[in-house]
Structure formats: C-alpha cells, structure tokens
Amino acid sequence: xxxxxxxxxxxxxxxxxxxxxxxxxxxxxxxxxxxxxxxxxxxxxxxxxxxxxxxxxxxxxxxxxxxxxxxxxxxxxxxxxxxxxxxxxxxxxxxxxxxxxxxxxxxxxxxxxxxxxxxxxxxxxxxxxxxxxxxxxxxxxxxxxxxxxxxxxxxxxxxxxxxxxxxxxxxxxxxxxxxxxxxxxxxxxxxxxxxxxxxxxxxxxxxxxxxxxxxxxxxxxxxxxxxxxxxxxxxxxxxxxxxxxxxxxxxxxxxxxxxxxxxxxxxxxxxxxxxxxxxxxxxxxxxxxxxxxxxxxxxxxxxx
Numbered sequence: 001x002x003x004x005x006x007x008x009x010x011x012x013x014x015x016x017x018x019x020x021x022x023x024x025x026x027x028x029x030x031x032x033x034x035x036x037x038x039x040x041x042x043x044x045x046x047x048x049x050x051x052x053x054x055x056x057x058x059x060x061x062x063x064x065x066x067x068x069x070x071x072x073x074x075x076x077x078x079x080x081x082x083x084x085x086x087x088x089x090x091x092x093x094x095x096x097x098x099x100x101x102x103x104x105x106x107x108x109x110x111x112x113x114x115x116x117x118x119x120x121x122x123x124x125x126x127x128x129x130x131x132x133x134x135x136x137x138x139x140x141x142x143x144x145x146x147x148x149x150x151x152x153x154x155x156x157x158x159x160x161x162x163x164x165x166x167x168x169x170x171x172x173x174x175x176x177x178x179x180x181x182x183x184x185x186x187x188x189x190x191x192x193x194x195x196x197x198x199x200x201x202x203x204x205x206x207x208x209x210x211x212x213x214x215x216x217x218x219x220x221x222x223x224x225x226x227x228x229x230x231x232x233x234x235x236x237x238x239x240x241x242x243x244x245x246x247x248x249x250x251x252x253x254x255x256x257x258x259x260x261x262x263x264x265x266x267x268x269x270x271x272x273x274x275x276x277x278x279x280x281x282x283x284x285x286x287x288x289x290x291x292x293x294x295x296x297x298x299x300x301x302x303x304x
Contacts, residue, residue: 011256013271013294020292022070027114031171039301042073044244080127106151116173122182163187208248227283239283
C-alpha cells in the first residue's frame with residue numbers, strides 16, 4: 001500500500017484525501033435509513049489546515065477538499081471576537097470565520113442536495129472584546145445576516161421539538177446540516193445536544209506520551225465495537241469515536257506516529273483494523289489528517 005508523507009511524517013492512512021472523490025456517497029442510500037445506522041468519516045478541529053504551529057494543526061486540507069472527499073462530520077469551534085464568530089482552536093485563530101464555514105457548507109449542499117452534514121458547533125474559549133453573548137451572535141447569523149440567514153433557513157435542520165428524543169433519518173436530513181449543539185443550555189433548540197442521551201462519545205484525548213497511545217487505541221477499538229453492537233441492537237444512539245489526541249503528544253503524532261516509525265498512529269491502526277474486516281458499522285469516525293484509504297474503509301460499511 002502506498003505511503004504518504006507530510007511534514008516528515010509517513011502514513012498509509014493519512015494526508016491524501018485530496019486524491020479521493022466521493023461527493024455524493026449518501027445520495028444513493030435509502031431515505032428511511034437512520035443516521036445512527038451509517039458509517040460516517042469526520043474531521044476533528046476541521047478548520048486548522050492553515051493554523052500556525054504543530055500544537056494546534058489537526059488538518060492539512062481545507063473544508064472544500066474534505067467535503068469532496070466524503071467527510072460529512074465537521075468539528076467547528078467558534079469564538080466571539082469583536083462581536084463576530086471566528087474559528088479558533090483554543091486561543092489560536094484559524095484565519096476563518098463562522099460565516100466562511102457556513103457559506104462553504106451551503107454551497108456544497110446546493111450542489112449535492114442528497115447529502116447531509118453533521119456539524120458540531122462548539123463555543124470555544126472566552127469572548128474577546130465582545131458586547132454580546134454566543135447565542136445572540138449565533139442567532140444573528142441564523143436570522144439576520146444578509147450573508148448567511150437565507151442559507152441557514154434553507155439548510156439548517158430544525159428538530160420538531162427542543163431536546164429531540166430520536167436521531168432523524170437520512171431522508172429528513174437531505175440537503176441539511178444537523179447541528180450537534182455544544183453551546184447553550186438544555187434542551188437543545190437547534191439540533192441535538194453534544195452531551196445527550198442520543199450521543200455516545202469516545203474522546204480520550206489527553207495522551208501524555210507516545211507510549212500511552214496504546215491505551216488510546218484500546219479505547220478506540222472498544223468504542224468502534226460498541227458502535228457496531230449498538231447499531232445491531234437498534235439502540236438509536238449516534239456513536240462518535242475520536243481518533244484524535246494531544247496534550248503530551250502532537251495531534252499529527254497521535255494520528256500518524258512518530259518520525260522514525262517506531263510508534264504507529266491511530267489512523268494506521270484504525271485503517272488496518274477496518275481493512276481486516278473488524279466491525280460492520282462504525283458510527284462517526286473523527287480523524288486528524290485523514291487519508292483516502294481510511295475514508296474508504298469507513299464508507300465501505302455503508303454497503304457501497
């Protein structure tokens with residue numbers, strides 16, 4: 001299998017989603033399919049392709065490339081800055097705004113109306129020089145902005161009641177963005193609450209040392225099996241497995257291992273595990289620096 005190289009790191013399952021084209025993989029699937037029955041590739045800190053410094057960079061391709069490659073879950077972290085929502089990773093600005101993100105997502109859905117996007121929208125850190133709160137700003141973009149309000153009206157999925165009790169079907173989500181609401185109070189008014197009974201989350205992200213990646217890998221495997229078993233049992237939960245980690249290790253090290261190859265990263269471990277036939281449905285697999293082979297292995301579980 002071909003190995004890809006980026007910034008001195010080598011990986012068979014990372015870096016090259018720009019070589020993969022799957023803009024309409026959801027379109028042919030039955031509309032009565034629950035989102036919980038799908039295997040969905042996603043990215044963690046999705047807007048960090050051009051961020052400064054290895055501590056904060058988690059991607060090497062922009063949002064449009066991710067969309068075209070079949071990524072359908074996006075981790076969008078917005079921080080109030082001068083009364084505007086800008087995309088940050090902790091205290092590091094990504095050079096993108098929330099409006100930029102929405103315009104890109106709307107454009108993709110306009111061109112591919114049979115697709116669905118899951119967007120975790122997280123209130124990131126504390127406001128900078130702002131006179132309004134996060135909800136007020138969110139609703140400005142949703143209702144009043146001449147740039148985004150029309151697209152929000154067309155493309156934001158609106159749950160039938162606040163705090164929905166079921167994950168919607170693909171048919172009700174086509175051409176829509178399902179917000180995983182990581183801001184505000186319960187009940188979730190704009191989508192599904194991030195920490196909700198409908199969401200089963202693996203996010204073991206604090207990995208002090210490369211040697212501790214073995215524990216991270218155990219957590220990933222257990223959660224991928226849980227996603228498979230939960231789907232089989234019809235428990236109605238949306239399983240989200242993060243391959244990403246940081247703190248003691250760099251995001252790129254957690255994804256792809258170290259420079260000399262003595263430690264294997266989570267992308268390669270997961271890709272090989274899936275290629276060996278483990279599991280049926282994966283739920284949402286959330287990745288730093290994803291590669292085309294990893295995306296393909298996730299998408300295979302949808303029967304394509």
